[in-house]
Amino acid sequence: QVQLQESGPGLVKPSETLSLTCTVSGGSMNSYYWSWIRQPPGKGLEWIGYIYYSGSTKYNPSLKSRVIISVDTANTYFSLRLRSVTAADTAVYYCARDVRRGYFDYGMDVWGQGTTVTVSS
C-alpha cells in the first residue's frame, strides 16, 4: 500500500526558507492530489496547499505569497518550500494523499508520520 515519508531539516532560522520533501512509496502519484498540512504545537490542523500530479497547485490564501509546492512524479516525491519563516511557522508538517474525482472529495486517505520543524535562531 502507499506510504508517505516527510524529510527535511528540523531547525530553520527566522527569515530563511523551510524546505521539506515527501517521498511516495508503494504506488503511483498519477491521478491524485498531494497535500501539505501543518499543526502548530498544541493547536489544530492547517491546510497549506496541494499539487495535482500534473503540476497544478492550490494554496491556502494566508500562505500563498510564501509557498511553493512542486512534484516529481518520475522520482515519486513532492516538495514544500515556505520562505521568510518566523516562529509562527513552527509546527509538525504532514504530507498526505488527497483523493478527488471531479466534484467528489474522498478525503486525505494516506498521511505521512509528520516531521517537526522549529523556527529559531
Place this chain on the structure above:
Amino acid sequence: QSVLTQPPSASGTPGQRVTISCSGSRSNLKTNTVNWYQQLPGTAPKLLIYSNDQRPSGVSDRFSGSKSGTSSSLAISGLQSEDEADYYCAAWDDSLNGVVFGGGTKLTVL
C-alpha cells in the same frame, strides 16, 4: 478562529453514544461534502469519514457521519477508551478556494 466551528471538547463513558458537531457556511458545508479525521495522541491524523457519511475500509461501523445544510455531525456509538482522541472536520471552501479544517474536538472517555 477556524472557518469550521467545532466544540473544543466532548466526553462520554464507555458504551455511551457521543456526537461532535461541525458548523460551517454556504461556501463550505452547504455546497461541499465534509470529511472527518481522528488524531490519536502523538500520531498523524487518520481519515475516519469521507463524503459526509462514508467509512473507509477498516473503519469501525461505530463511527458514522451526517450532514444537513451548513452543519455536520460525527457520531460514535459504543464508546471505547481507545476512541480518546482529537477529531477534526474538513471541507472545501469555495470562497477561500482551499481546504478548511475545524478547530478540533478533544474527546475524553471518562
